[in-house]
Amino acid sequence: GENVEQHPSTLSVQEGDSAVIKCTYSDSASNYFPWYKQELGKGPQLIIDIRSNVGEKKDQRIAVTLNKTAKHFSLHITETQPEDSAVYFCAALLFGDTGRRALTFGSGTRLQVQP
Amino acid sequence: DVKVTQSSRYLVKRTGEKVFLECVQDMDHENMFWYRQDPGLGLRLIYFSYDVKMKEKGDIPEGYSVSREKKERFSLILESASTNQTSMYLCASSPSGQGAPYNEQFFGPGTRLTVL
Numbered sequence: 001g002e003n004v005e006q007h008p009s010t011l012s013v014q015e016g017d018s019a020v021i022k023c024t025y026s027d028s029a030s031n032y033f034p035w036y037k038q039e040l041g042k043g044p045q046l047i048i049d050i051r052s053n054v055g056e057k058k059d060q061r062i063a064v065t066l067n068k069t070a071k072h073f074s075l076h077i078t079e080t081q082p083e084d085s086a087v088y089f090c091a092a093l094l095f096g097d098t099g100r101r102a103l104t105f106g107s108g109t110r111l112q113v114q115p
Numbered sequence: 116d117v118k119v120t121q122s123s124r125y126l127v128k129r130t131g132e133k134v135f136l137e138c139v140q141d142m143d144h145e146n147m148f149w150y151r152q153d154p155g156l157g158l159r160l161i162y163f164s165y166d167v168k169m170k171e172k173g174d175i176p177e178g179y180s181v182s183r184e185k186k187e188r189f190s191l192i193l194e195s196a197s198t199n200q201t202s203m204y205l206c207a208s209s210p211s212g213q214g215a216p217y218n219e220q221f222f223g224p225g226t227r228l229t230v231l
Contacts, residue, residue: 004157006157009155032216032217034219036222041224042222042224043119043205043207043221043222043223043224043225044158044205044222045222046219046220049217049219051217089157089158093216093217101216102160102163102173102216103160103216103220104160104174105150105157105158105159106157107155107156107157108155108157
C-alpha cells in the first residue's frame with residue numbers, strides 16, 4: 001500500500017547546530033505534507049505544513065522543502081535549542097484504495113539537542 | 116484553545132476483556148480520529164468519523180470498533196482485548212469544511228493501554 005518513510009529514527013545535535021529530517025512518499029497524487037512535533041507526555045502538535053504548489057515554506061527557525069518529482073520532503077531546524085528536543089513526525093495526505101484521503105504518518109524521528 | 120481529552124492516561128486490562136477508550140473534544144469539530152502509536156511504526160489510523168453516527172475504517176481496523184453518538188465524543192472499542200493491542204492510543208479532531216483534509220488535527224495526550 002501507499003506509505004511514508006522517515007529518516008533518521010534518532011538524531012542528536014549540539015545546541016545551535018541545524019537538524020534535518022527527511023521523508024519520502026509513494027503516492028504521486030499526494031498534495032499535502034504536514035509535520036507534527038510530539039513532546040514527552042503529550043499528543044503530536046502541528047508545527048508546519050506545505051502543499052504541493054510550493055517548493056519551500058519557512059516559519060522562523062523551521063522550514064520545509066518539497067521535491068515532488070523525487071517524492072520527498074524535508075524538515076529543517078536551524079539554531080537548535082534544547083526545547084526542540086522531541087519526536088517529529090512527517091505525514092502525507094494519501095489516497096486509499098477507495099479514494100479516501102487521510103494522513104499517513106512516518107515512523108518518527110527522536111531529536112535530542114545537547115546543551 | 117482546542118482541547119481533546121482522553122478518559123485515561125494509563126489503562127491495564129486482561130486478555131479477552133472488552134475495553135472502551137473515550138475521547139471528547141470541545142471545539143465542535145466534525146472530524147475525529149483514532150490512531151495507535153508504536154515504536155518504529157509511527158501513528159497508524161484505526162478508524163475515523165466525519166459526522167455523528169458515521170464511521171470509516173482506517174489502515175488497521177481489525178479487532179476494533181468505534182461509536183460516535185454525539186458530535187463531541189468518539190469511542191474506541193476493543194471487543195476482546197489481546198496482548199498485541201498493547202499500545203499508545205491517540206485521539207484527534209479537526210474541523211470540516213471545504214479544506215477538510217488539509218485542516219490541522221488536534222491530538223489528545225494519549226492512553227497507554229497494557230493488555231496482560
